[in-house]
Amino acid sequence: xxxxxxxxxxxxxxxxxxxxxxxxxxxxxxxxxxxxxxxxxxxxxxxxxxxxxxxxxxxxxxxxxxxxxxxxxxxxxxxxxxxxxxxxxxxxxxxxxxxxxxxxxxxxxxxxxxxxxxxxxxxxxxxxxxxxxxxxxxxxxxxxxxxxxxxxxxxxxxxxxxxxxxxxxxxxxxxxxxxxxxxxxxxxxxxxxxxxxxxxxxxxxxxxxxxxxxxxxxxxxxxxxxxxxxxxxxxxxxxxxxxxxxxxxxxxxxxxxxxxxxxxxxxxxxxxxxxxxxxxxxxxxxxxxxxxxxxxxxxxxxxxxxxxxxxxxxxxxxxxxxxxxxxxxxxxxxxxxxxxxxxxxxxxxxxxxxxx
Amino acid sequence: xxxxxxxxxxxxxxxxxxxxxxxxxxxxxxxxxxxxxxxxxxxxxxxxxxxxxxxxxxxxxxxxxxxxxxxxxxxxxxxxxxxxxxxxxxxxxxxxxxxxxxxxxxxxxxxxxxxxxxxxxxxxxxxxxxxxxxxxxxxxxxxxxxxxxxxxxxxxxxxxxxxxxxxxxxxxxxxxxxxxxxxxxxxxxxxxxxxxxxxxxxxxxxxxxxxxxxxxxxxxxxxxxxxxxxxxxxxxxxxxxxxxxxxxxxxxxxxxxxxxxxxxxxxxxxxxxxxxxxxxxxxx
Numbered sequence: 001x002x003x004x005x006x007x008x009x010x011x012x013x014x015x016x017x018x019x020x021x022x023x024x025x026x027x028x029x030x031x032x033x034x035x036x037x038x039x040x041x042x043x044x045x046x047x048x049x050x051x052x053x054x055x056x057x058x059x060x061x062x063x064x065x066x067x068x069x070x071x072x073x074x075x076x077x078x079x080x081x082x083x084x085x086x087x088x089x090x091x092x093x094x095x096x097x098x099x100x101x102x103x104x105x106x107x108x109x110x111x112x113x114x115x116x117x118x119x120x121x122x123x124x125x126x127x128x129x130x131x132x133x134x135x136x137x138x139x140x141x142x143x144x145x146x147x148x149x150x151x152x153x154x155x156x157x158x159x160x161x162x163x164x165x166x167x168x169x170x171x172x173x174x175x176x177x178x179x180x181x182x183x184x185x186x187x188x189x190x191x192x193x194x195x196x197x198x199x200x201x202x203x204x205x206x207x208x209x210x211x212x213x214x215x216x217x218x219x220x221x222x223x224x225x226x227x228x229x230x231x232x233x234x235x236x237x238x239x240x241x242x243x244x245x246x247x248x249x250x251x252x253x254x255x256x257x258x259x260x261x262x263x264x265x266x267x268x269x270x271x272x273x274x275x276x277x278x279x280x281x282x283x284x285x286x287x288x289x290x291x292x293x294x295x296x297x298x299x300x301x302x303x304x305x306x307x308x309x310x311x312x313x314x315x316x317x318x319x320x321x322x323x324x325x326x327x328x329x330x331x332x333x334x335x336x337x338x339x340x341x342x343x344x345x346x347x348x349x350x351x352x353x354x355x356x
Numbered sequence: 357x358x359x360x361x362x363x364x365x366x367x368x369x370x371x372x373x374x375x376x377x378x379x380x381x382x383x384x385x386x387x388x389x390x391x392x393x394x395x396x397x398x399x400x401x402x403x404x405x406x407x408x409x410x411x412x413x414x415x416x417x418x419x420x421x422x423x424x425x426x427x428x429x430x431x432x433x434x435x436x437x438x439x440x441x442x443x444x445x446x447x448x449x450x451x452x453x454x455x456x457x458x459x460x461x462x463x464x465x466x467x468x469x470x471x472x473x474x475x476x477x478x479x480x481x482x483x484x485x486x487x488x489x490x491x492x493x494x495x496x497x498x499x500x501x502x503x504x505x506x507x508x509x510x511x512x513x514x515x516x517x518x519x520x521x522x523x524x525x526x527x528x529x530x531x532x533x534x535x536x537x538x539x540x541x542x543x544x545x546x547x548x549x550x551x552x553x554x555x556x557x558x559x560x561x562x563x564x565x566x567x568x569x570x571x572x573x574x575x576x577x578x579x580x581x582x583x584x585x586x587x588x589x590x591x592x593x594x595x596x597x598x599x600x601x602x603x604x605x606x607x608x609x610x611x612x613x614x615x616x617x618x619x620x621x622x623x624x625x626x627x628x629x630x631x632x633x634x635x636x637x638x639x640x
Binding site (some may be wrong): 049050070072074086149150153 | 532533535536537538539540541542543546550551554555
């Protein structure tokens with residue numbers, strides 16, 4: 001196991017940033033730490049790097065207890081959210097820094113350092129910018145320099161804090177595919193922090209979802225998306241529609257609807273919420289079945305093959321979102337203000353202890 | 357949208373050539389009356405009896421001793437305050453701790469307290485009837501009315517300059533680059549001199565220059581603790597005062613011109629550093 005976090009806890013003043021988190025990352029694996037801001041994901045990452053020390057619990061790197069090791073001793077590659085390039089050094093010097101500060105006996109010769117740095121700059125396609133300073137580079141270029149610098153010391157672990165957070169959408173997409181390829185090429189264990197569920201689901205082998213300092217669920221993208229362990233996870237992984245109701249044995253009446261109870265770990269006081277994704281909504285002119293809700297069409301948007309509808313339910317006046325194919329939308333021939341029937345095709349029920 | 361369309365008055369005023377000329381003229385007039393004229397007067401008076409008298413006054417052993425002491429106090433004060441200021445700024449910018457705002461206030465204390473009061477504090481501490489006076493006397497340490505007191509008073513009065521310059525700068529820069537260096541395997545000391553120091557060097561130099569300008573010109577606190585022993589504990593400003601009180605105007609102004617020259621040199625160095633920092637600032 002490359003990284004093993006055991007029941008780690010970290011508190012800043014009264015704020016519990018990380019509350020009893022355990023996580024394992026195997027070598028060669030790319031794991032995303034996903035969560036909203038303040039969920040403790042960056043703190044957890046910084047503790048793995050040795051930039052923060054846990055109040056309790058332990059961190060093992062390569063099966064060796066590294067809880068109290070300083071960052072230098074852990075030999076991890078760390079990419080900071082805002083890159084943290086050394087602003088007074090050229091790109092070449094930035095990448096060479098980690099090699100030059102090694103103790104004399106393990107330091108490479110000048111020529112070897114030069115070769116390694118040029119090779120890395122080639123890898124990140126920035127060899128022609130070696131003599132430039134960080135502020136002369138674009139965000140995406142700085143990001144790649146930060147990666148090259150982290151990789152220069154040949155770490156077995158690569159930790160990335162919101163690696164694509166400050167980039168525009170197109171560069172983001174390119175870079176994250178590139179990161180995935182790079183990760184597979186150099187065979188390290190990588191952990192990256194993100195608040196973007198799409199990014200986590202697309203790039204990572206496994207996704208660890210954090211909320212308020214706790215780990216809500218860890219699993220492959222498919223697992224967490226198809227079988228969310230909690231309402232929070234379900235909510236965080238995509239848009240949802242919410243239905244209130246009472247839990248009642250095997251069948252759960254939600255509003256006027258009945259739905260099969262979903263796998264849930266939060267069963268309890270009888271109050272229940274049902275969730276359905278927009279694309280799981282059936283929209284029709286006539287009631288699809290007894291559970292269908294009458295709703296008014298308020299807004300239509302979206303380009304491409306699907307159309308997104310914003311609907312207001314007639315009895316509870318809550319807003320619902322539905323995503324249907326453009327073909328079906330044309331067939332329905334709907335106009336704003338008209339009434340339709342919507343029904344969830346697939347309703348997940350979690351007990352009522354989480355609010356959006 | 358053009359601001360002029362929305363808010364024509366200030367825009368018209370700001371761009372009116374008349375207003376601009378009046379403002380610039382007033383500033384220039386003020387500078388001439390209160391800065392350039394007195395400075396010119398100093399040199400005029402100093403040279404009133406010709407170059408010979410001027411050189412005699414400047415080469416007088418007591419004047420040279422005063423120059424030496426002033427420079428000595430300045431070098432020590434700047435050196436110590438560079439270290440203290442850096443440490444204080446580091447602590448304040450990098451860590452959060454109880455009493456941080458109190459520490460910031462304390463750093464400013466020498467600016468708020470009148471230099472004469474600062475001098476009296478040291479008389480109270482090191483004087484014969486002061487807190488440490490008895491002990492110092494027993495062990496034959498002469499601090500008050502000797503060179504050490506002059507240096508200590510100068511250090512105290514100039515303490516805020518380096519720290520004040522560095523704190524906002526280091527706070528704005530944050531510690532990510534230092535963390536990056538540590539993760540890359542650099543030792544704390546290596547991180548300090550290859551990452552922190554190059555980043556703050558212009559701020560540090562600027563603070564050092566302000567600090568040395570103040571140290572050379574310090575009068576009040578030094579006057580209280582020096583004891584005015586000519587040729588031994590008189591700094592340049594004190595020497596000027598003594599000569600002036602003796603109606604030895606030519607010598608007084610000659611020594612004053614030395615002090616002014618040192619100030620002008622400091623200003624020029626400061627200007628060069630600002631320009632250079634500005635150029636680098638565009639690149640960093």
